Amino acid sequence: MTGKRTMAAALAAGLLAGTAGAANAQSSIKVGVLLPFSGVFGGLGKDQAAALEMGFDDLGREVGGRTIELVKADTESKPAAGLAQVKKLILRDKVDVVVGIISSAVAGAVRDYVHGSKTPLIITNAGNDALTGEKCSPWIVRTSFSNSQINRDMGPWMAGEGYKKAFLMAFDYAAGHQMMDAFKAGFTGAGGVIAGEAYPPLGETKDFGPYLAKAKAADPDVVYVFFAGGPAIKFTKEWAAFGMKDEVQLAGAGWLNSALYVKKQGADAVGTLGALNYYPSIDTPENQAFQAKFREKHGRDASEFGVAAYDTVRLIVDALKATGGKTDDKAALVKAMHDVQFTGPRGPFRIDPQTNNVIQNIYVARIEEMGDSVGAVIKHTFPNVQDPPNGCTL
C-alpha cells in the first residue's frame, strides 16, 4: 500500500515538474542533447557531452535575454531508443533544436521523424553520406563530416606518394563501404590498382588473423582500412603482431589512431597514415588555446569527437545571436546557421547551404614518436573540402 502511495506521489511530482518545465519554455532556449550515454558508443557520447558543456561555458549560456537550457537524452546506441528519445525531446520537452547522434544507424532511424517535425537537428558525428546526400533534409545540418569527405582526397594523394597497389579492409556495413568506395574511386582514378578487399561482418569478428593473412597474400604496398574504437585498438595490435608493420604501409580513415586511444596503441601505431578532419597537433592559435583549456579541464587531449561538439555550440550560439535569440521561426534559424563562419580548433568552418554538410579541412597525418609517447604529425592539408550534392536538392 505504501509502495503504491509513494508511486502516486512520485507520479504527481513528476507531472508537476513537467508542467513547470512547459511554462518555462517561453523564457529559455531548449537544446536537446541526443547522445549515447550507454551501449557501444557510450564513451564517445560522454566525450561529446563534456565538450558541449565546455562550449556553452566558454561561449555563454544566454542569448537575447534567454538562457540556454540543455535537455539530455540517452540513445543507448540503439536506433529504436534513439527514435523514442527524439520524439520525447520534440513532443514533451519541446526543444528548439536537437544536437548529437554518434551512430549512423540512429541517425537513419530519426531522420524521417525529425524531417517531418521541422525541428532543426545538428548531427555531431554520424557520417552516413546519404544524410547530406540523397536523403538530405532542410532541417538536418551536420557539423562533423561525411564518410566520403574524409577519404575522397586520400586516394589521389596516396597514388601521388608512389603507392600503386592497395588492399582495402573495413567492417561490412554502410560506413565501411562508403569510406572504402570513396578511397577506391580516387585511388584507381589516379592510376592505382586494388589488389584485394575484405569486409568482415560487423560485430562478429572475433579475430583479425584470417583477414591479415589474406591481405598479406595479396602482396599490396598499402593496406587502407576503416576501423574505430575497440576494433581499431585490436587491429593495430594484431597488425604489429603478425609482422605486417615492417612489410606494408598501413593507412586509413584517421579514427584508426584517434586521439582518444593513440597513446594506448603506442609503438604499434607508429608509421600509420591517416586522414581526418581534426588532429590535436594542428598548429593554429585557435587550436592551441582550445586544447590548453580542454587539457586543464579533463587532463587529456581533446579528440575529433570533442571538437565536433565544441564547434556545434559555436554554430548554435552564433546563429542565435543573428536571430536575436528568437527560435520560433525555425527556417530563419537554419538560414542563420548557413551564414555562420568562423575559424575553430579544426580550421575554417562553415555549413554548405547546398547539402547542409560542413565544409572543412581534411588533414593527412602520420603517427610518430613524441618524447616518450606517440601522436599524429600533420603531413598534408586538403583545404575546404566540400561534398558534391550527391542527389541532394535543398
Next chain:
Amino acid sequence: MLLEPGFLIVQTLNGLQLSMLLFLLSIGLSVVFGMMNFINLAHGTLYMVGAYLALSTVRWFDSFWVALALAPLGVALIGALFYAVLLRHMQRQSPMRQVLVTFGLIFVGFDAVRMVWGVLPHTIPVPETLAGRVYVLGEVYPAYRLFIIAIGLAVLAALYAGLERTRLGAVVRAGVDDRTMVAALGIDVERAFFLVFCLGCWLAGLAGVVSAPVFSIFPGMDMSILILTLIVVVVGGPGSLKGAVIGSLVIGMVDTYGQVVAPEFARVTIYALMAAVLLVRPHGLFPVRRTH
C-alpha cells in the same frame, strides 16, 4: 591466393588456434551432455567471466600468469555454486526447462558483467615472454598464438590420459555409456558428474583467459563463441573426446578459411556444414555408442 604456401601456413595456424579454443569450450559441454543429457547454455557465459576475471587479476597483480592460475579456478567456483544452488535441481527436469533456465543465466551473466566491468571493450596485454614473433616455416607468426595452440594440445593430452587411465575417467566413460548400470554398481554418479561439471567450467574459464589477450573483452563476447561451440558438439557428436577434437578442428578450419576464401558466405559455411553432417550422420561424426 589459396595455393600460396605463406597464406596456407599462417591461415592453418589461425585455424588451429581457433580449433583449440573451441576444443577447450566444447569438451566440457559435450561430456556433461553425454553423461547426464544436461545442456548448459550458460557455458559461454563462463568463458566470458573467465576473460573478465583475468582482466581484474591482471590489474591487481600485474601478471598474466597469476591470472592464468586464478581466473579459471574462480570460474570453476562460480560453476560449482550454480550447480549446488540451481542446476542440481534441473537435472531431472525436461530439456526445455534446462534450456530456458540456462538461457536465462546468459542474460543474468551479461548484465552482471556490465554492472561490474562496464560496457566498454577491454584488452589485456600479451605477457612479455610471449609478446615476440616466431618464424614458422619461414612465415612470421605471433608467439602468443602458438601458446594458445600449445595449451589446447596439453589439455587434450591430459584429458586423454585422465579418461583412459584414472578411476574418475573410467566412471565418466561408463556413465556416458550407461548411467543406470554404473549407479547400480554402487558408484556415486552424481559426484562424478559434479566433478566433471566443475572441470568443464574450469576449462571454459581457461579458454576465456587465454583468448583475452587476442580477442577484446566485452559484454556479449560469449554469444558468438557459444554458437560455434554448440555446433562443434553437434558436428562432433556429444559425449566423446574424439568427437570434440574432430568437431573443433573441422569447425575451426572451416570458419577460418571460409571467412576469407568465400566471404559472401562467411555466416553460412559452418551452418551448411552442420546441416550436411546431420543429414549423413544424425548423431554427429563420432557419437558415443549407446547401449540403452
